Amino acid sequence: MNGHDPGSLPEVTPEQYSSSDNAAADCGSNNPIGDTVTPCGRGPVSSRPCDLDEITLSEIAGSRTAGYHVFNGRFVADSPTSKRGIRLFDVETSLPKEAKLQVVGDRPGAQSPTKILASVSAAATCGPTHVAVVVNPPPGQSEIDHVTPALVQDTFTFEASRSESANAAVALFERYIAWGIQPAAYLVSATSCGIRPGGTPKTRGTLTAEVFPADQYQLSLSVPAMGKVSYTRERTTVSSGETTDTSTAEAQLGSDTATVTDTTDTATGITVTDEDIKTVPQKLQFEFKHNGQSGDDITVNINNLLRILSSAQEAVKAIKDVLHEWVPQVGFKFEFDLSFLAGQIVMAWGYKEYTDWRVYYGLSAKFSLTFFEISLTFSFGIQIPAFVARVEGTVNDSAALETDFNFNSPDMLIAPSVKTTVDIPASVSGRAEAGVGWLSVSVELGVRTGFSGEVGLRTKSTTVELYAEIKWEGIDAFVQTKDSPNRGTQEGVWHLVDEKSIWDGVVAF
Amino acid sequence: MQALGRSLRKRFIEELMARFTALWPKQTSQLGNGYRHFMESTVERAMSYGIETESAAARFINLYFVWGPQFETRPEHTWALRILNDANLSGQAKIDDLAFRTKLRLQAMQVNRRHTP
Numbered sequence: 238m239n240g241h242d243p244g245s246l247p248e249v250t251p252e253q254y255s256s257s258d259n260a261a262a263d264c265g266s267n268n269p270i271g272d273t274v275t276p277c278g279r280g281p282v283s284s285r286p287c288d289l290d291e292i293t294l295s296e297i298a299g300s301r302t303a304g305y306h307v308f309n310g311r312f313v314a315d316s317p318t319s320k321r322g323i324r325l326f327d328v329e330t331s332l333p334k335e336a337k338l339q340v341v342g343d344r345p346g347a348q349s350p351t352k353i354l355a356s357v358s359a360a361a362t363c364g365p366t367h368v369a370v371v372v373n374p375p376p377g378q379s380e381i382d383h384v385t386p387a388l389v390q391d392t393f394t395f396e397a398s399r400s401e402s403a404n405a406a407v408a409l410f411e412r413y414i415a416w417g418i419q420p421a422a423y424l425v426s427a428t429s430c431g432i433r434p435g436g437t438p439k440t441r442g443t444l445t446a447e448v449f450p451a452d453q454y455q456l457s458l459s460v461p462a463m464g465k466v467s468y469t470r471e472r473t474t475v476s477s478g479e480t481t482d483t484s485t486a487e488a489q490l491g492s493d494t495a496t497v498t499d500t501t502d503t504a505t506g507i508t509v510t511d512e513d514i515k516t517v518p519q520k521l522q523f524e525f526k527h528n529g530q531s532g533d534d535i536t537v538n539i540n541n542l543l544r545i546l547s548s549a550q551e552a553v554k555a556i557k558d559v560l561h562e563w564v565p566q567v568g569f570k571f572e573f574d575l576s577f578l579a580g581q582i583v584m585a586w587g588y589k590e591y592t593d594w595r596v597y598y599g600l601s602a603k604f605s606l607t608f609f610e611i612s613l614t615f616s617f618g619i620q621i622p623a624f625v626a627r628v629e630g631t632v633n634d635s636a637a638l639e640t641d642f643n644f645n646s647p648d649m650l651i652a653p654s655v656k657t658t659v660d661i662p663a664s665v666s667g668r669a670e671a672g673v674g675w676l677s678v679s680v681e682l683g684v685r686t687g688f689s690g691e692v693g694l695r696t697k698s699t700t701v702e703l704y705a706e707i708k709w710e711g712i713d714a715f716v717q718t719k720d721s722p723n724r725g726t727q728e729g730v731w732h733l734v735d736e737k738s739i740w741d742g743v744v745a746f
Numbered sequence: 747m748q749a750l751g752r753s754l755r756k757r758f759i760e761e762l763m764a765r766f767t768a769l770w771p772k773q774t775s776q777l778g779n780g781y782r783h784f785m786e787s788t789v790e791r792a793m794s795y796g797i798e799t800e801s802a803a804a805r806f807i808n809l810y811f812v813w814g815p816q817f818e819t820r821p822e823h824t825w826a827l828r829i830l831n832d833a834n835l836s837g838q839a840k841i842d843d844l845a846f847r848t849k850l851r852l853q854a855m856q857v858n859r860r861h862t863p
Contacts, residue, residue: 257812260808261807264762264765265762269798269799271755375854
């Protein structure tokens, strides 16, 4: 009948109820049932003269003494306090009739819960049953009633608990970052004249106290250089004419080295296994603190981290694949050291109360990362029209990012975003081994290669992402000739290896 | 005299039925043939708590449409039973307090429902 099952929440709004209550009150008289029947709709009951004009709840601004600052990457309260204030004024029309108080609070059952202090002015009291203060907490918690004795300045406190996240988090930060957790609401009301012999009390004020999660988180991550890869291939021809190709691939991740050697009699193909990039780095350092304590669900954290690192390992593999697809004409040695996402990340985040009463989401972070660092040493032969040449050289450079983020006030929108470009060009000279034209006065030859792209950091929804778009420019061979001192240089270019996207991906924390 | 009282009470019940049919059409429709019995028994229950005026009894019935029949006996509404059993409060004071707290609770539910992701 009632439109809801016992125990469930009714769908009736406060406005609907007030309307129906007034309509019901109009139905009948104040006489005992059976004495008379007064038709419905006779008008409202008049109020009594003891009513005060207004009652307003507001905050005690002076009690907000706690400020916060960042120390060693963590938020630290200037002056720790466990109480927040609400004041009930009697007649104070300059203040809003309804106000909102924002605080941070701990989970239900915490040893040191956040408490809200309600203070009732003696001037607002006018009898043994009022001022009546009622606290309506979120579902699942008990209502709190408090009556202030007449002509007494009175205070009482009640515990306020934060709300919990209803959704399962996916990413490492999302699990703790609490952007999606809404505050728990405590509706505090006060009635001046409380229960009168007749009429509906009119002298009341309400205030909503919103309780945000008080949890503070800190993450420190050190990632070693990932991915040292070398590849050599030599062709040996013995006196009997038998040709043997020997390929050696070596990959290093962190301090672990895995070496795979494969010897094959086939003249084509390069054998590089994936085993060498499957090693988990050993010198990885990861620390996660929840309210200053380590060990909070560390398994989940580590699993998330390994997932992140596997993305970086995929990047290393992608670079190897690029080399794998290129088969030189003569034989080559190709060796490179690669660092990817190496460096340190330190972050601290959580809800904080600002000095002007507002609760804000604070984030302090420091990134010192080498997104991409490569040292490429190669030695190989090239065969282009009129030349057989040998090229040996080294390319090395890096794209690094060092930045700080401090979002430490309610007016700062958390949107860290920073990027840097990758631009590592290289031109390496070679020497001709055969076929240099006898008419040439001078010859310069070699190859051009390099890396380009963009790497950066950005926020997306409730996660922080490191992204990179890195491209290997491929290899072009060039020959510059000058057949007369009086003539200009002529250049011929031969495209040997296509450009290749090395990594175009995202690592989401 | 007793017959006159019964007649007036019957008229009162009919007034209430007409009013609440307009206020809560879905709920009263669900009651069907039991609607009159529901009204009579709820008025009796209000009187057992000392709520004896017509206006206060009507407001008490209205609470049943919000929270459900005999809501005051359910564990989550002990606040209501405490008020109804308070010997120091008049019937009018009881219904005022019940109405006040009902509105507060509905406001709190509305606020928290709004905050639920």
